[in-house]
Amino acid sequence: MAAVSTLSFNPAIVCCSRSGLSSNSLNTKAHFDPMKRILDVGMGLLAASVMALTPLEAHATRIEYYATTADPPCDLSFARSGLGFCDLSVGSGEEAPYSELINIHYTARFANGTVFDSSYKRGRPLTMRIGVGKVIKGLDQGIFGGQGVPPMHVGGKRKLQIPPELAYGPEPAGCFSGDCNVPANATLVYDINFIGIYSGNRK
Numbered sequence: 001m002a003a004v005s006t007l008s009f010n011p012a013i014v015c016c017s018r019s020g021l022s023s024n025s026l027n028t029k030a031h032f033d034p035m036k037r038i039l040d041v042g043m044g045l046l047a048a049s050v051m052a053l054t055p056l057e058a059h060a061t062r063i064e065y066y067a068t069t070a071d072p073p074c075d076l077s078f079a080r081s082g083l084g085f086c087d088l089s090v091g092s093g094e095e096a097p098y099s100e101l102i103n104i105h106y107t108a109r110f111a112n113g114t115v116f117d118s119s120y121k122r123g124r125p126l127t128m129r130i131g132v133g134k135v136i137k138g139l140d141q142g143i144f145g146g147q148g149v150p151p152m153h154v155g156g157k158r159k160l161q162i163p164p165e166l167a168y169g170p171e172p173a174g175c176f177s178g179d180c181n182v183p184a185n186a187t188l189v190y191d192i193n194f195i196g197i198y199s200g201n202r203k
Contacts, residue, residue, distance in 0.1 A: 079148045084161030093154025098131040101198035111187045138162030152194045160190040
């Protein structure tokens with residue numbers, strides 16, 4: 001079975017447990033600077049990820065990543081939960097299946113447009129289990145559907161505006177040595193590209 005993509009901290013996946021956060025990590029207002037994080041860390045990750053690719057693959061990855069940092073016109077609809085969503089492209093493939101692994105590409109930003117995470121920077125899609133609480137609530141609802149949100153189909157691209165109560169709430173997330181990737185009460189914006197259903201589900 002192919003290996004599932006993992007990172008030391010992945011904002012898309014870390015959803016339900018903050019037991020690893022120390023008291024020092026939670027007191028981060030003086031240290032947190034999301035723009036510094038993207039300049040110091042984000043570009044380094046992008047450069048590191050494309051070094052392992054061929055020149056043509058690396059060029060395509062850079063183009064795709066930077067394309068997702070733009071904010072294409074999109075009129076958000078809002079679910080009862082407060083989740084904002086709109087389809088940039090409706091896929092023609094299968095719906096996101098309950099409890100199965102799927103492959104997505106994504107770019108995650110703060111409300112001010114600062115990118116704090118992206119699968120494109122790593123040069124490969126993220127494999128994640130959908131519909132069962134393994135990711136933040138806003139991603140589960142935004143991809144699998146529910147509460148007025150239609151499920152995504154393979155090949156679809158969707159923008160999600162995730163309020164804090166469907167993301168990480170009143171606590172910061174991804175805290176290491178006093179710095180946090182995601183501040184408390186942050187509204188997050190995800191651009192999702194539903195690549196496909198993980199083939200390992202059906203072996």
